[in-house]
Amino acid sequence: MARRFPPDGASLVTRFEALRDEVARANRALAESGLVALAFGNASGVDRAAGAVLIKPSGIACDAVEPDQIVAVSLADGSVLEGGLRPSSDTPTHLELYRRFASIGGVVHTHSSYAAAFAQAGLDIPCLGTTHADHFAGPVPVSRALSEAEIAGEYERATGEVIAGTLEALGLDALAMPAVLVRSHGPFTWGRSALDAAANAEAVELVAAIAHRTLALAADTAPLDEALRLRHFERKHGLAAYYGQGSEDR
């Protein structure tokens, strides 16, 4: 019996099911790690060959997301390809990030409280220690504010554009800096996969919490020494990385 979508048959079906499982797990991971309460966050994954993004439905609590609730939307135009529920209202932001960052496979958005506090204060998360340097190539940047026109128009897509523009203005690669704080809003993170993006969401909240507590002790703490920062970043992310079990862990 013919099946029209996904277009290339059984192997794609299997691949889709695996991705759906991973996206559901990534959403639940956000709840389990305490980053997301109620429905205040979302995770997605992309199948670039199929031109599809799989994402959490809108208004569903992260801790209860099941694979068969995950919605498939077109990477090109956002139309729903599969799934009976409405996709996350943040879907246009995710789509924009997938279009702008060719290397990424997953996107996550949370309102985790320390990272959101830096976003609300309009401050980068400064790189004050090796925990930060292990994960992010410098301060985690806060975006510029959206303009009135951007807010009034396709707001969620504009949010994705502003995030991508933040990295571009700083000359940063998306996998070297897998997080941006949207000003007055909160953190968006990404990675090679949906689960990798969820791990980066946990990393950005951890480094925000440590930075917050550091600044409370010593408001004038200097940024991490540059040689030490590079050493930590390179041992996890550089060409000669020696952290993890192989290239897939870097």
Added chain:
Amino acid sequence: MARRFPPDGASLVTRFEALRDEVARANRALAESGLVALAFGNASGVDRAAGAVLIKPSGIACDAVEPDQIVAVSLADGSVLEGGLRPSSDTPTHLELYRRFASIGGVVHTHSSYAAAFAQAGLDIPCLGTTHADHFAGPVPVSRALSEAEIAGEYERATGEVIAGTLEALGLDALAMPAVLVRSHGPFTWGRSALDAAANAEAVELVAAIAHRTLALAADTAPLDEALRLRHFERKHGLAAYYGQGSEDR
């Protein structure tokens, strides 16, 4: 065999049992989300057709509330309609809120620590970001202090009056601003149902925590841009809301 209460027989019995279950679940949700320790909080639901409010018994730990412990009291006069335990000592506050806010179906009270800190400091929770704007139509207001006469008289009922008066003085609709901080006391929240009120209790604590952490970073953080605040509130709550799975999610 005849049953005198609830008055209209089987269908009402079924409805009551469902509400009792929901109210018990809402109370346990307060404990599970860490908002309430021991017996420091309570949740209720109303059946307006039956003129009854179902509420937690007094002095029972939220994490252990069972449906058959839920007490039914008269919406009109607070007398116990059903149940072997004494209702929460805050029952008159809940009753007053149901009388004043015709649109609500559930009420919750907690002493969650960040929201209570704003209440004790006598400060509104300022709207500093989109997390806040997603849930509340402006700063979450702190009430005026109760007068000596109110404290000496029907104190719990007066607490409900002061909450309702706070929204009225600001011209706010109860579902657009489903929370008030009672000065020197703590947050009361409400919603379309008991579970909705419990979710709003979690939201008010989250935005209080983020605001607290924001102010520690930058004490002079300006309120959220008004256009952005409205955009976020309207996408969840407006006539053209596009968040959630339908009108019941808004």
Added chain:
Amino acid sequence: MARRFPPDGASLVTRFEALRDEVARANRALAESGLVALAFGNASGVDRAAGAVLIKPSGIACDAVEPDQIVAVSLADGSVLEGGLRPSSDTPTHLELYRRFASIGGVVHTHSSYAAAFAQAGLDIPCLGTTHADHFAGPVPVSRALSEAEIAGEYERATGEVIAGTLEALGLDALAMPAVLVRSHGPFTWGRSALDAAANAEAVELVAAIAHRTLALAADTAPLDEALRLRHFERKHGLAAYYGQGSEDR
């Protein structure tokens, strides 16, 4: 077959077993509520008729305490009556409190972090809101420092004396103020039973956390209005108390 201890036979054995169970549960409750990590705390209960105090063994993690590990010691002289393990090193403090406060049935000691922070700062926990007033008849006092002679001598017993002296100097009843912060040390709490003392340990940490967060927002927050403070304390603890399910809940 004769059994020499407990002296009055079967009924006392049953009573002891119930108390042992409760004391073990109170110790585990301290771990479950996050007040105590590792072995940093202890709970005990007293059987005044038998002249015995049942207490946690020394160096055992609270989350793993079993009833058969609980040690029985003499209220009069601290000698071990029953049990194969060494009693908590804080046993002489517990004994002193049972001797000085005739109305109490349980004692708890923790190093919970917000209450310990007030103790280390040498500050009372100020009564800034109704959460506090619900549980404690005024500020939770910090004790004086122990003298060099007290530290060099029977240090743990002296700690109990200093706690009792703190309440006496303030003219406070032990059940109206079931907590003292030992300066530079941490909170001791008590109550009608071991589980009641554990609940008071949770209450003192909660009010300390809310006060800490309040002072961070507004360092000059005034104490709670006296009429409101009394109203809240009396509705739970006064002769006309209307909180809980009866006198045993007050």
Added chain:
Amino acid sequence: MARRFPPDGASLVTRFEALRDEVARANRALAESGLVALAFGNASGVDRAAGAVLIKPSGIACDAVEPDQIVAVSLADGSVLEGGLRPSSDTPTHLELYRRFASIGGVVHTHSSYAAAFAQAGLDIPCLGTTHADHFAGPVPVSRALSEAEIAGEYERATGEVIAGTLEALGLDALAMPAVLVRSHGPFTWGRSALDAAANAEAVELVAAIAHRTLALAADTAPLDEALRLRHFERKHGLAAYYGQGSEDR
């Protein structure tokens, strides 16, 4: 059938299996106690007779470490003796600590947030109360910064040298001060065993949290009185220690 490693046959196999189990448990304990998220930490244990250190593999989340994933490396030269995975990238630090501190049996590294905040601020954790004195013989010291040459060379081994040098410069015994904060990095702890080192990691985070909250209340809090500090340390660690169930608990 002959087995070449471990060299002395069955008894060593049994000993190794027990140590592997303990090291896996110590790693999971770091996750369970909330000290470590994702893969941001590691625990090891040493078998000095066999010249082997058993340690977590690199890039594996602590909460999922199984005994058969634990890697055995040579204490002498760090070469892998047994195990199919790459050892933690921090292995050279652990090895250096085992070489320098003859009395220790386990090492732990975390990025727990309060201790890391003191490390990032470049501040010792001051000894402000008895909770601290119970575990550490004075302020928990922060190390000097590593030199450019140390960062560029065998960085992880140099980290171990700097930790050992910190204790030596202060004349402190490794078991009396089982923790050092590596500047701009985070806490390393050790102890008689891997589980003991994990308990010390929990202790250093607890005392850091209490100190942080104390300094927020009173930035000028004086160090703990010296007589009281010694009394608390000695009752747990001195020759006449009376805490715990015997010498193995001290």
